[in-house]
Amino acid sequence: MSIKSNLLEIKQTLPENVTLVAVSKTKPVSDLLEAYEAGQRIFGENKIQEMAEKFEEMPEDIEWHMIGHVQTNKVKFMASFVSLVHGVDSLKLLEEINKQALKNNRIIDCLLQIHIAEEDTKFGLDEAELNDLLNSETFKNLNNIKIKGLMGMATFTENQDQIKKEFLHLKSIFDKISVVNSDFTTLSMGMSGDYQLAIDCGSTMVRIGSSIFGTR
Numbered sequence: 606m607s608i609k610s611n612l613l614e615i616k617q618t619l620p621e622n623v624t625l626v627a628v629s630k631t632k633p634v635s636d637l638l639e640a641y642e643a644g645q646r647i648f649g650e651n652k653i654q655e656m657a658e659k660f661e662e663m664p665e666d667i668e669w670h671m672i673g674h675v676q677t678n679k680v681k682f683m684a685s686f687v688s689l690v691h692g693v694d695s696l697k698l699l700e701e702i703n704k705q706a707l708k709n710n711r712i713i714d715c716l717l718q719i720h721i722a723e724e725d726t727k728f729g730l731d732e733a734e735l736n737d738l739l740n741s742e743t744f745k746n747l748n749n750i751k752i753k754g755l756m757g758m759a760t761f762t763e764n765q766d767q768i769k770k771e772f773l774h775l776k777s778i779f780d781k782i783s784v785v786n787s788d789f790t791t792l793s794m795g796m797s798g799d800y801q802l803a804i805d806c807g808s809t810m811v812r813i814g815s816s817i818f819g820t821r
């Protein structure tokens with residue numbers, strides 16, 4: 606199977622309201638170009654350095670999404686071009702993104718990462734921390750970032766019921782905020798192994814790597 610045929614096959618199964626982020630981390634630029642030639646314009650990377658290098662080499666009409674955990678001291682390397690930062694999980698990080706966005710005279714779109722998995726290792730806020738952040742004075746004064754929604758990763762398990770429960774939990778938090786905040790339009794959940802289930806649970810953005818580019 607080629608990257609192109611994988612991509613087209615996945616796209617056919619996605620509802621119109623669901624955006625596909627092609628997760629190209631660790632893959633060479635030649636693979637990304639193959640996806641680009643097949644029409645893909647949104648790419649997701651999990652390391653800022655790697656994303657910045659690929660940004661330099663790839664065509665300009667690409668949306669670059671940072672899907673990995675972001676270190677505060679690296680924000681400056683992506684602030685001029687990143688389209689959406691998925692994994693924001695602290696006010697401190699948001700403040701830094703805001704600062705670097707301001708320096709670049711931009712508004713940077715972000716998603717807040719919510720911890721829905723059972724594993725301790727996955728980053729993210731719980732619902733109370735999310736509400737504290739959104740209601741804080743500091744947050745309200747950040748004019749160069751916009752929170753467009755939420756992102757989450759389910760537990761790495763074969764248990765579909767568990768994954769579904771976690772996705773529905775995230776969707777319920779998302780729904781509560783989106784009724785009062787019209788900026789909240791994006792719910793980023795679902796990867797190669799679970800994106801169909803994620804879409805059934807209300808995902809509007811799926812992050813798919815290995816099903817497009819092959820195993821890493």
Ligand SMILES: *Cc1c(COP(=O)(O)O)cnc(C)c1O
Pocket residue numbers: 628630651672673758795796797798812813814815816
């Ligand atoms: C790697 C990664 C993905 C894609 O995973 P696949 O299983 O290869 O589709 C999605 N989201 C995040 C946050 C990732 O790090």
